[in-house]
Amino acid sequence: MIKALSIAASGMEAQQLNMDVIANNLANVNTSGFKKSRADFQDLLYQTIRNAGGNTSSGTEIPTGIQVGLGTRTAAIQKIFTSGDITQTGNELDLAIEGPGFFQVEMPDGETVYTRAGTLKKDSTGRLVTSEGNPIVPQISIPENATRVTIHDDGTVEAFLDGSTEGTQVGNIELANFSNPAGLMSLGRNLLQETPASGAPTTGTPGLLGLGTISQGYIEGSNVSVMEEMVNMIAGQRAYEINSKAIKTADEMLQMTNNLV
Amino acid sequence: MKDVAYNAGLLSAVSGAMARLQALDVAANNLANAKTIGFKRDIPDFESRLIQAQRGRSRDGLVTITRLKETRIDRKQGDLETTGNPFDLGIDGPGFFKVRTPAGDRYTRQGNLTRDNQDRLVTREGYPVLGASGPIIVSGDGEVEISEDGSVLIDEQEAGVITLYEFPAGTPLEKVGDGLFIAPKTTAPTTVANPRLIQGALEAGNVNVLREMTRMVTYEREFETYQKMIKAYGQLATKAAELGAF
Numbered sequence: 001m002i003k004a005l006s007i008a009a010s011g012m013e014a015q016q017l018n019m020d021v022i023a024n025n026l027a028n029v030n031t032s033g034f035k036k037s038r039a040d041f042q043d044l045l046y047q048t049i050r051n052a053g054g055n056t057s058s059g060t061e062i063p064t065g066i067q068v069g070l071g072t073r074t075a076a077i078q079k080i081f082t083s084g085d086i087t088q089t090g091n092e093l094d095l096a097i098e099g100p101g102f103f104q105v106e107m108p109d110g111e112t113v114y115t116r117a118g119t120l121k122k123d124s125t126g127r128l129v130t131s132e133g134n135p136i137v138p139q140i141s142i143p144e145n146a147t148r149v150t151i152h153d154d155g156t157v158e159a160f161l162d163g164s165t166e167g168t169q170v171g172n173i174e175l176a177n178f179s180n181p182a183g184l185m186s187l188g189r190n191l192l193q194e195t196p197a198s199g200a201p202t203t204g205t206p207g208l209l210g211l212g213t214i215s216q217g218y219i220e221g222s223n224v225s226v227m228e229e230m231v232n233m234i235a236g237q238r239a240y241e242i243n244s245k246a247i248k249t250a251d252e253m254l255q256m257t258n259n260l261v
Numbered sequence: 262m263k264d265v266a267y268n269a270g271l272l273s274a275v276s277g278a279m280a281r282l283q284a285l286d287v288a289a290n291n292l293a294n295a296k297t298i299g300f301k302r303d304i305p306d307f308e309s310r311l312i313q314a315q316r317g318r319s320r321d322g323l324v325t326i327t328r329l330k331e332t333r334i335d336r337k338q339g340d341l342e343t344t345g346n347p348f349d350l351g352i353d354g355p356g357f358f359k360v361r362t363p364a365g366d367r368y369t370r371q372g373n374l375t376r377d378n379q380d381r382l383v384t385r386e387g388y389p390v391l392g393a394s395g396p397i398i399v400s401g402d403g404e405v406e407i408s409e410d411g412s413v414l415i416d417e418q419e420a421g422v423i424t425l426y427e428f429p430a431g432t433p434l435e436k437v438g439d440g441l442f443i444a445p446k447t448t449a450p451t452t453v454a455n456p457r458l459i460q461g462a463l464e465a466g467n468v469n470v471l472r473e474m475t476r477m478v479t480y481e482r483e484f485e486t487y488q489k490m491i492k493a494y495g496q497l498a499t500k501a502a503e504l505g506a507f
Contacts, residue, residue, distance in 0.1 A: 004289035011293030069290035196378035
């Protein structure tokens with residue numbers, strides 16, 4: 001039976017998944033701190049019809065065999081950690097990381113996860129939390145009587161109490177970094193989790209040891225480029241179409257075979 | 262059926278049609294892998310052969326058939342696309358990564374690497390990439406820099422060298438899927454003297470979609486021709502039967 005049908009079907013399936021990844025990137029074009037993903041493909045098994053090194057009828061050795069590949073599949077979907085555009089918001093608890101690094105967030109189960117989305121809030125007890133309400137690590141509390149908060153590029157958080165012109169240091173924001181951020185696992189809601197591929201985090205003061213600095217009043221947008229995704233989408237659509245053409249060709253050839261009878 | 266010429270023509274047509282079916286599979290696989298990293302397309306080669314038909318029944322029972330002789334791997338360089346990921350390595354020029362699989366050492370051009378739980382630099386299937394002294398260990402949490410010659414630096418400390426291997430031109434490599442190649446046992450690979458590894462880039466597959474489509478259409482048309490031939494022979498046989506030639 002003709003293999004081209006299933007080979008091309010595997011190509012279509014892969015492109016469909018590629019399209020899902022692109023659609024998700026596009027859907028998150030305005031998600032702060034979002035990092036785009038990319039689908040990586042791999043060739044499937046090969047069927048060896050004739051082995052190289054076998055003997056021909058005339059006694060010579062076959063230098064190259066006949067191998068027919070059986071299609072393609074998705075090997076991995078990985079995140080790409082280029083930085084997004086940094087835009088000004090003026091909100092004093094909006095923090096952008098300029099350069100590498102992640103904010104550390106404590107989940108309700110005590111686990112530390114990582115994010116680039118610095119849209120922080122104050123909860124009822126004055127702690128700095130993410131939009132989801134999870135506190136950042138190390139925990140920083142803003143006193144109730146603070147009128148203004150200044151966060152320096154090295155992460156120092158200063159609160160101005162009762163209209164005082166002198167700031168009081170209430171904590172330091174620390175950033176974490178990984179030697180292979182692309183190995184982090186996405187948990188959704190802008191959160192990332194450490195894996196063996198990402199390596200263990202190194203934490204430190206922003207601006208030191210290769211970590212980025214913190215910009216108060218700014219947020220990092222998503223690193224999705226609409227233009228680039230559109231181009232990828234068109235390319236993906238064409239690849240899908242080409243595979244469907246291969247199916248059509250195989251079908252036509254089968255039809256011709258049927259017409260023999 | 263005494264008429265040898267009639268048989269010979271029919272067999273030729275059938276062999277031609279079958280070879281085109283196989284070639285279509287090869288083209289379909291190339292197209293399906295147009296977006297596969299480090300993919301090298303297969304080239305189907307045809308050959309014509311004389312075979313002896315109806316041995317013992319006819320003295321001149323020689324038939325020319327055509328068939329798929331071999332599939333060759335087109336080793337042409339694919340385009341390098343930047344990704345910015347520190348563990349993405351694109352090979353610019355000759356060479357293969359050598360990876361250790363449970364079934365033995367294999368070669369690949371797929372540079373979308375990652376790190377496993379033993380801190381080894383591995384492919385997406387988890388096969389460690391080998392340097393001169395075994396797997397490359399990327400331990401610690403420092404910044405990983407891989408220079409063009411394959412040296413792996415972690416926080417500017419050398420942690421190993423990725424070696425690229427090459428085979429003499431014309432070596433029949435065999436594909437085993439997942440972007441892996443096997444070399445014949447008789448051919449020893451040589452290390453690439455001046456490798457060029459690009460960190461933060463990946464090599465795209467070397468399939469030219471337009472050309473592959475053209476080939477596919479050609480196979481289809483050729484198949485059609487053979488099909489017409491087979492049909493004509495069928496009609497001839499019917500006519501001959503009507504005339505009572507058998």
